Amino acid sequence: MISVQNLTKRYDRNVAVNDISFEVGKGQIVGFLGPNGAGKTTTMRILTCFMPPTSGRASVAGYDVLDQPLEVKRRIGYLPESPPLYPEMEVHEYLAFVARLKGIPNADVSRRVAEVSERCAVADVSRKLISKLSKGYRQRVGLAQAILHNPDVLILDEPTAGLDPKQIHETRQLIRSLAGEHTIILSTHILPEVEQTCDHVIIISKGRIVAQDTVENLTSRLRGQETVLVEAAGADAEDIRGALAGLGGVTRVVHRESRNGLHSFEVESAPGQNVRASVARRIVESGWSLHELRSIAMSLEEVFLELTASEKAAGADGKDGRQ
Amino acid sequence: MRNVWTICTKELKSYFASPIAYLLLAMYATIFGFFFWNAVGYFVNISMQSTMMGRSFPMDVNEMIIRPLLMNTSVVGLFLIPLISMRLFAEEKRQGTIELLMTSPVRDLEIILGKWLAAVILYACLLGISLLNMGFLFAYGKPDWRPMLVGYLGLLLQAGGLLALGAFISTTTRNQIIAGAVTFGACLLLWVFEWVAGYETAAWATVMGYMSVVRHYEPFSKGVIDTKDAVYFLSLIFLGIFLTSRSLESLRWRA
Numbered sequence: 001m002i003s004v005q006n007l008t009k010r011y012d013r014n015v016a017v018n019d020i021s022f023e024v025g026k027g028q029i030v031g032f033l034g035p036n037g038a039g040k041t042t043t044m045r046i047l048t049c050f051m052p053p054t055s056g057r058a059s060v061a062g063y064d065v066l067d068q069p070l071e072v073k074r075r076i077g078y079l080p081e082s083p084p085l086y087p088e089m090e091v092h093e094y095l096a097f098v099a100r101l102k103g104i105p106n107a108d109v110s111r112r113v114a115e116v117s118e119r120c121a122v123a124d125v126s127r128k129l130i131s132k133l134s135k136g137y138r139q140r141v142g143l144a145q146a147i148l149h150n151p152d153v154l155i156l157d158e159p160t161a162g163l164d165p166k167q168i169h170e171t172r173q174l175i176r177s178l179a180g181e182h183t184i185i186l187s188t189h190i191l192p193e194v195e196q197t198c199d200h201v202i203i204i205s206k207g208r209i210v211a212q213d214t215v216e217n218l219t220s221r222l223r224g225q226e227t228v229l230v231e232a233a234g235a236d237a238e239d240i241r242g243a244l245a246g247l248g249g250v251t252r253v254v255h256r257e258s259r260n261g262l263h264s265f266e267v268e269s270a271p272g273q274n275v276r277a278s279v280a281r282r283i284v285e286s287g288w289s290l291h292e293l294r295s296i297a298m299s300l301e302e303v304f305l306e307l308t309a310s311e312k313a314a315g316a317d318g319k320d321g322r323q
Numbered sequence: 324m325r326n327v328w329t330i331c332t333k334e335l336k337s338y339f340a341s342p343i344a345y346l347l348l349a350m351y352a353t354i355f356g357f358f359f360w361n362a363v364g365y366f367v368n369i370s371m372q373s374t375m376m377g378r379s380f381p382m383d384v385n386e387m388i389i390r391p392l393l394m395n396t397s398v399v400g401l402f403l404i405p406l407i408s409m410r411l412f413a414e415e416k417r418q419g420t421i422e423l424l425m426t427s428p429v430r431d432l433e434i435i436l437g438k439w440l441a442a443v444i445l446y447a448c449l450l451g452i453s454l455l456n457m458g459f460l461f462a463y464g465k466p467d468w469r470p471m472l473v474g475y476l477g478l479l480l481q482a483g484g485l486l487a488l489g490a491f492i493s494t495t496t497r498n499q500i501i502a503g504a505v506t507f508g509a510c511l512l513l514w515v516f517e518w519v520a521g522y523e524t525a526a527w528a529t530v531m532g533y534m535s536v537v538r539h540y541e542p543f544s545k546g547v548i549d550t551k552d553a554v555y556f557l558s559l560i561f562l563g564i565f566l567t568s569r570s571l572e573s574l575r576w577r578a
Contacts, residue, residue: 011577048426051575073428084423086333088340100329101427145423 001153001183002047007056007277009042016042018207019056020039024200026152029179031198031215032187033304039207040187044155048078063150074103077151077182081158083142087131091141093120094130095148112148120144120174136167138183143174147182154178156186161195172197191304203304227296228267228276234288237263243282249275262291275305326429330437331444332413338445347406351399358395359456362388384466387548389457393474393544395539396453400446400482401510405519407445408489409503411438412567416497420558421574429573435564439483445484450475470546477543480556481536485510487563494570510536 002024009017017039032040045051057064063071086094089100095113104112117123120140125133130141137208139159146154159175160168175197178184188194194201195215202212211218211303232240237258244267246255252268264266276293291310338344370382413419451452460466489506496502511535520532532538536559539552 045422050422050426070428070430073426076426078422078426080422082419082421084418084420086337086418086420088337093336097333098423098427101326101424101429103428211357 004058006150008054010054014015015207020209029184029198033194034204038204044157075152077146077154079142079146079156083138085130092126098145099148116148121319154182154184230293231264232288232290233262233285247278326433327437331441333440352452355453377405386462397540401514404485405503405506407442408486409499411490412493413499413502435567442486461494473546474544484556484559487560491563491566
């Protein structure tokens, strides 16, 4: 549905997007993940024909963004980072204007506006001035605007930015409900959002794609192994370590620290092998006491930081806990 | 064509949903009202004097009231036009709604024509107010309506040209005040260029004189449509719209 080849965008000497290529199949929800300034918005703006690329090609539904922009625009619904709303208009007026702009026949405009208002839960404010709407409603009106002409492709730039948790939840549900009929690309710098809403993820940093895969594959591939944190007492740290290391499936045991006779270890094992049960059994059978046992799952967040590690200074957002 | 109309009606709604249209209408009504009162007062005074002195040469309403009024309107237009054109694109850029327009299946030219047409229609509404005053002249006298029609046509042409120029200036900034101020400066210069031609006869002064809006308007106020004046205004319109479309295009490349 969307095909991007060797796309590059330069501003003066700044390279915003550097030689990226990707494909998005019909009906997929793809998350565009990256720190602020990574080139997400630029890529989206090129796909929506808002700006042309410096080099490379991009096409939507088989139409090139440079050669047939009108055809591309007809098939794309776009929600920019700040919803493009006219504050002096009422919601229904605004949606009717966008509907005409998108080429919906006059006879269908009011029907389509009503449908979309219902769908995006803005029907109750349709007679209100946009300037009087809350942030959550504005975002939903923005989303309504994007799906009015029933486009094949939806491009959403940070659709949940600045919303409160309840609104975020509702917006994500709305986006999920749109999947299937539409191919969706959404950008975000919030990792759980990708895990919750997207099938595929493209991680972009400093204008380059650092990884692209399904969410599950990416987390497990990059994780490489599973790690279990064990806290036990009742014997020397070395004894416990030795006993745990001898268990089947365990690849490595690292002694982290000992405090007041309580020793903690990180037990690593091959992926897919759940060693927690055997670890617990071994400790209890040896007569030691087990204080804590939990698996340390590598979240997409860690994957992300790992991948963008070289750019950590720029992208870490002051998150601590990683040395 | 439908896209042009869609954008034009939206733009007109925005003018009338904000105070700007009413403010302009009120300002214009007051200013034109003053000019009208002044012109009629002067006319009455002169005609009383001439009857007292026993002379009764024919007094021409067209020549003595309508023509100066149209000339005044032409100059007042120079001041009002920046207020109409300044928001056209600057506001869209500031609000980010330019992204909506430029990612919708409409051509740049349709966006520009729609906006320009809305601005011209608003200016025509202003002129409509002056027709109320002119109506009194027809109620109490018998002025010729044909030169007046030509005068109004000239005013619309002048506004069309300057509004197109203003639209271009509005694309270069996201700040309405800057767009308004620069347009005002440009309009003022196009007016005063004529002064140079008054005393200087060198080629450059002649060229400056030709660039003057007011000089090209003057024949219209007399009811004369001269091809060279019409061509001047039409080329101003084309130039403004052309520059606007180039500027929008470069906005895409720079964005």
